Amino acid sequence: MTLIAEAPPLGKQSSLPPVHTVTLTVNGTETQLQLAPWTSLLDALREYMDLTGTKKGCDHGQCGACTVLVNGKRINSCMTLAIMQEGNEITTIEGVGTDSPDGLHPLQKAFIDYDAFQCGYCTPGQICSAVGLLNEGHAKTTDDIRELMSGNICRCGAYTNIVVAIEEVMNQQSV
Ligand code: FES
Ligand code: FES
Secondary structure, eight states, X not given: OOOOOOOOOTTOOOOOOOOEEEEEEETTEEEEEEEOTTOBHHXXXXXXXXXXXXXXXXXXXXXXXXXXXXXXXXXXXXXXXXXXXXXXXXXXXXXXXXXXXXXXXXXXXXXXXXXOOSSOTTHHHHHHHHXXXXXXXXXXXXXHHHHHTTTSOOTTOOHHHHHXXXXXXXXXXXX
């Protein structure tokens, strides 16, 4: 079957979407993008900046795969518009630690040491969320970590080792 898209009736042609210049500071670099105003931060990162470490799971604020840091606080990047984040410091998983094997963030190292992932799809969001959790300073116990990481879903069920890895780094920091 051939589908034919019919042109809208005269006078009802859709116009091109309005585009705005949006300046985002991501991992210390300022970039100007031409974006439709409804572009989410997640889509701006992945589709316009090639920062594909941040993952899209649900696109509805339910899985945490898209977690990034804004001014050190964790947020779901699918739930905010890119245009709302002008002037803020955005950190994605690409900005956590460095590319060098010796430059891993302690949480990245702990996730490797404790096998805290299986497929890895949720891992960038888990690590960014854990960085935010440690910045907040509210977690004191294993149960606190479980509760405060509950917004990050792992479909592989690697929760046990994720919590162990985060607890290891939390304990290192409190020494
Ligand atoms: Fe943002 Fe799931 S993709 S919370
Ligand atoms: Fe596969 Fe978490 S490691 S979803």
